[in-house]
Amino acid sequence: MLRALAGEPLPSAGFSNASITRVTLGAQRFVLKRTTPARDWTACRSGDARGREALLLSDDACRDVWDVFDCPYIAYETGDGEIALMMRDLSDHLLPDVRAPLSAEQETTLLGTLARMHARFWDRAPACAWLTRLEDYCDLLPPSYDCALLPPALREHVTGGWAAAMARVPADVAETLTRPGCEWAHEWDDLPKTMLHGDVKVANFAIVRNDRGDDKVAAFDWAMCGAGPCSVDLGWYLAVNASRLVGTKEQLIDHYRALLGIVIDDATWRRLEDAAIVCGARMLLWSKAAALQSGRAGAQEEWDWWIERLRG
Numbered sequence: 001m002l003r004a005l006a007g008e009p010l011p012s013a014g015f016s017n018a019s020i021t022r023v024t025l026g027a028q029r030f031v032l033k034r035t036t037p038a039r040d041w042t043a044c045r046s047g048d049a050r051g052r053e054a055l056l057l058s059d060d061a062c063r064d065v066w067d068v069f070d071c072p073y074i075a076y077e078t079g080d081g082e083i084a085l086m087m088r089d090l091s092d093h094l095l096p097d098v099r100a101p102l103s104a105e106q107e108t109t110l111l112g113t114l115a116r117m118h119a120r121f122w123d124r125a126p127a128c129a130w131l132t133r134l135e136d137y138c139d140l141l142p143p144s145y146d147c148a149l150l151p152p153a154l155r156e157h158v159t160g161g162w163a164a165a166m167a168r169v170p171a172d173v174a175e176t177l178t179r180p181g182c183e184w185a186h187e188w189d190d191l192p193k194t195m196l197h198g199d200v201k202v203a204n205f206a207i208v209r210n211d212r213g214d215d216k217v218a219a220f221d222w223a224m225c226g227a228g229p230c231s232v233d234l235g236w237y238l239a240v241n242a243s244r245l246v247g248t249k250e251q252l253i254d255h256y257r258a259l260l261g262i263v264i265d266d267a268t269w270r271r272l273e274d275a276a277i278v279c280g281a282r283m284l285l286w287s288k289a290a291a292l293q294s295g296r297a298g299a300q301e302e303w304d305w306w307i308e309r310l311r312g
Contacts, residue, residue, distance in 0.1 A: 017035060017036060017041075018033055018035040018040070019033070019035075022089060022091075023086075030089055031086075031087045031090075032084065033084070035082070035223075036082050037050065037081070037083070038081055041150050041151070041154075042140070042224055043223065045136070045139070046133075046140065046226075048130070051078060051083035051223075052131070052222060052223055052225055053073075053225075054078050054083050054085065055130050056222050056225055057073055057076055061126035061127070062195065064120050064121065065117060068113060068116045068120055069113060069117065069216075069217055069218065069219045070219075072087040072088050072219070073086070073087050074086050074088060087220070088218075090218055094203070094205075094206050095206075097203055100244070101243070101246050102245075103246070104246050106207065107246045107255075108255070109217060110207070111237075111252070111255060113216075113217040114200060114237070115259040115260040116259075117194075118194045118195070118233070118260060119261055120195070121195035122194050122262055125194050128227070131225060131226040131227045132196070132224050132225065132226025132227075132228075134181075134184070134188065134226075134229070135181035136181070137224075137232050137279060138181030138184045138278075138282055139282075140224075140282075141158060141283055142178065142181070143166050144178055145158075157286075157287070158286055161287055161290035162289070164289040164290060165177075168289060169285075169307065169310075170307070170311065172311060173307060176281070177281065177282060177285065188275050191229040191231070191272060192230075192264075192272075194227070194228075194229070194230050195225070196226045196232050196233050197233055198224030198225050198226050198232070198233070198236075199221050199224050200236050200237045200240070200241075201240045201241060202244050204219060205217055205219055206218045230260070231272050231275035231279055232276075234253070234256055234273075234276040234280075235275070235280030235281075235283070236280055236284075238253075238276065238277075239281070239283060239285075239306075240284060242302055249305060253273060257269065274312070278310070281310055288303050288306055289303065
């Protein structure tokens with residue numbers, strides 16, 4: 001049984017309850033992830049009682065994901081409220097976890113693969129009840145959240161960050177940030193829906209070169225995968241990878257639109273782009289305020305960009 005395997009503990013940059021270990025079987029190395037949804041704050045906040053990463057691997061409605069992304073998973077097991085996922089060890093292919101821009105080639109590879117998945121499911125997102133809903137993304141970490149479920153370290157950062165943010169934002173931005181997620185979901189209900197990864201930080205991807213010299217992108221941590229406008233992934237990419245962007249945020253948005261390769265009228269695209277800004281801000285504006293408060297280099301410019309875009 002996967003859950004009975006022991007290995008070398010690996011550090012995790014996330015704030016979930018998952019344990020990550022490296023397991024060596026013969027001459028091959030694997031990574032084993034164990035998680036318990038009932039003790040994971042993202043699972044609890046988004047109504048995931050069964051474990052989306054395992055469901056993604058077992059539901060045929062989502063199988064096209066692996067025609068786009070290189071699947072790192074080789075086995076999974078569920079039982080007693082716990083999920084175990086065995087993956088290839090792709091540590092050597094992960095991008096360095098640094099606050100520095102990717103290369104143009106790396107950004108195009110990552111963004112292009114994400115855009116291809118969005119295009120593959122465009123306007124035909126899987127109708128799976130277990131997928132994260134748009135309102136769940138909007139309400140994952142809003143200013144009004146009491147943070148009781150969060151791990152202590154994250155709870156302190158989020159609480160302090162939102163307090164700093166709400167003390168600075170104009171009234172119209174405060175209204176945008178505190179509006180119930182169900183209202184945003186209703187407002188965006190007519191936008192094209194697609195399959196979403198849900199946590200598109202650079203650390204969740206590996207670029208793997210095959211024997212033919214082609215680059216494929218392996219994607220991990222699908223615990224927040226869902227269905228909704230591409231704006232959710234685009235907004236989160238802008239917010240969480242701010243220090244990894246090759247150019248400006250506007251350039252990345254334009255690049256993504258070109259890579260998507262779908263004809264979208266300008267009015268609809270503006271709404272998708274506006275939704276990306278709202279989604280990104282509701283998820284991470286607290287960290288922009290915390291960076292500003294700490295005096296981090298570039299924090300003022302980052303904060304000003306988000307506030308300007310939120311004001312429209």
